[in-house]
Amino acid sequence: MSGEARVSHRERSKARRREAIRRSGMRLFAEQGYDGTTIADIAEAADVAPRTVSLYFPSKHDIALSVPDEIAARLTTVFKDRPDAGFLDVVDTWLLGEADALDPELVTLLTAMYEANPALRAHGSSQITEAVRITGPALAAATELPADHPMNAVVAAAVGAALSQYFATILQSEDAGGTHRRFMACLHALIDTARQGAPGT
Known part of the structure; x- marks a missing residue:
């Protein structure tokens, strides 16, 4: 060898x-x-x-948060690889990639672990929310609001929470494609609503 x-x-x-x-x-x-x-x-x-x-x-904590850590890291990587792409386009690309990257058995384990330990779910969700927060410039470009506008923080928190729930449902859905499209439509609506407060709108 x-x-x-x-x-x-x-x-x-x-x-x-x-x-x-x-x-x-x-x-x-x-x-x-x-x-x-x-x-x-x-x-x-x-x-x-x-x-x-x-x-x-x-630590045990590192084991418990290893999956959301990896999910969040892949989001950050996609944003770095596509710096000129729009926020929603990158999220869409990332989520479609997650469908291939995540092992359904691992997701089942993650779901069972969260159900037995709700505090771990909160920690896992915060990892994804933090990854969304890091993409702040892209999010601000999508909302067309100033980077320091408080509505950007609200939208980032809402997107992070929605993404956490997305992973809890998408791989158990009988219509994963339809669920993904509806989810992206919700994100578009959220961004559009935030954009209504942008200067000149």
């Missing part, structure tokens, strides 16, 4: 181990609660040593 092949195999093994730890943690959080789960419990479920869990995830 060549050196490159060995590295590739090692990276795949690390990725599989990380995913096993994450899913084991999320499953236990759903079954016995976040506070009732220890790192040792997660290690046993994932068939690794407790120290290995900590190598991949410094």
Whole structure:
């Protein structure tokens, strides 16, 4: 086996181990609660040593928020890759990509974890809301309001909350395409309403 092949195999093994730890943690959080789960419990479920869990995830919190963290990071990446695109176009592109990126089994685990631990849902939602907030210049361009206008913060919070709910429903919908189109229509309406307060309108 060549050196490159060995590295590739090692990276795949690390990725599989990380995913096993994450899913084991999320499953236990759903079954016995976040506070009732220890790192040792997660290690046993994932068939690794407790120290290995900590190598991949410094804390239980990092396991619980790993999915929304990754979702938010992909939003930020799409905005960086398409700096001249409109806010809604980028959100649309990002969401369509999420349908391919997210594993339905992982989403099911996430949903079960949130149902058992409502506080984790709030933390996860805040990650996505923060990612939307970071896209402030693009959002301000969409609303045509000054960057420091308070309505931009209101719209960003509303979009963040709507996106969190979107992920809770879209992959369980029998009409995912229709749900996505209706969701984007709602975002367009929200932006249009905010734009009515822009100078000159």
